[in-house]
Amino acid sequence: QLQLVESGGGLVQPGGSLRLSCSVSGSSLDYYAIGWFRQAPGKEREGVSCISSSGRYTDNADSVKGRFTISRDNAKNTVYLQMNSLKAEDTAIYYCAARSRNYCALNGDYDYWGQGTQVTVSS
Numbered sequence: 001q002l003q004l005v006e007s008g009g010g011l012v013q014p015g016g017s018l019r020l021s022c023s024v025s026g027s028s029l030d031y032y033a034i035g036w037f038r039q040a041p042g043k044e045r046e047g048v049s050c051i052s053s054s055g056r057y058t059d060n061a062d063s064v065k066g067r068f069t070i071s072r073d074n075a076k077n078t079v080y081l082q083m084n085s086l087k088a089e090d091t092a093i094y095y096c097a098a099r100s101r102n103y104c105a106l107n108g109d110y111d112y113w114g115q116g117t118q119v120t121v122s123s
Contacts, residue, residue: 002026002112004096009117012086020081020117022096029053029072033104034079036070038092038119047106048094049081059106064090086121094119 008020022034035050049060049070058070069082079096094117097110 002032002098004098004112004114006094006096006114006117009094009119011120011122013123014087014121016086016121017082017084018086018119020083020094020096020119022079022081022114024077024079024098029074029077029079031100032098033101034070034072035097035099035104035106035108035110036079036081037095037097038090039095039116040089040092043092045095050104050106051079052104053102057103059104061106083119086119088121090119091121092119093117 003025005023012018033053036048037045038048039045048064049068051058051070051072055072067085072079096114098112099110
């Protein structure tokens with residue numbers, strides 16, 4: 001059973017940066033594409049960024065392009081989401097998820113989910 005644990009969330013001022021981590025255990029990360037999702041109060045969950053199992057392919061939602069970067073270190077079984085130029089509208093609970101496929105998808109099905117980490121952007 002794959003387990004995912006997010007960390008790195010917190011309170012940051014507009015324009016600031018945070019780096020989220022998704023630590024994976026229970027299996028090698030080599031076989032899984034990973035996605036980051038977020039859900040703000042009263043809104044539906046949305047896909048933010050995703051990365052293929054090899055790390056060669058990534059995709060980002062239009063709302064975060066040029067600001068968020070996803071990366072992975074399979075040796076450490078960890079996926080990262082670097083978030084720069086944060087805005088108030090980025091405030092949400094951020095989740096990482098894994099799917100046992102090579103390619104990721106922002107709106108695809110994922111098999112395993114973490115518990116989430118809160119990101120709050122406010123002055």
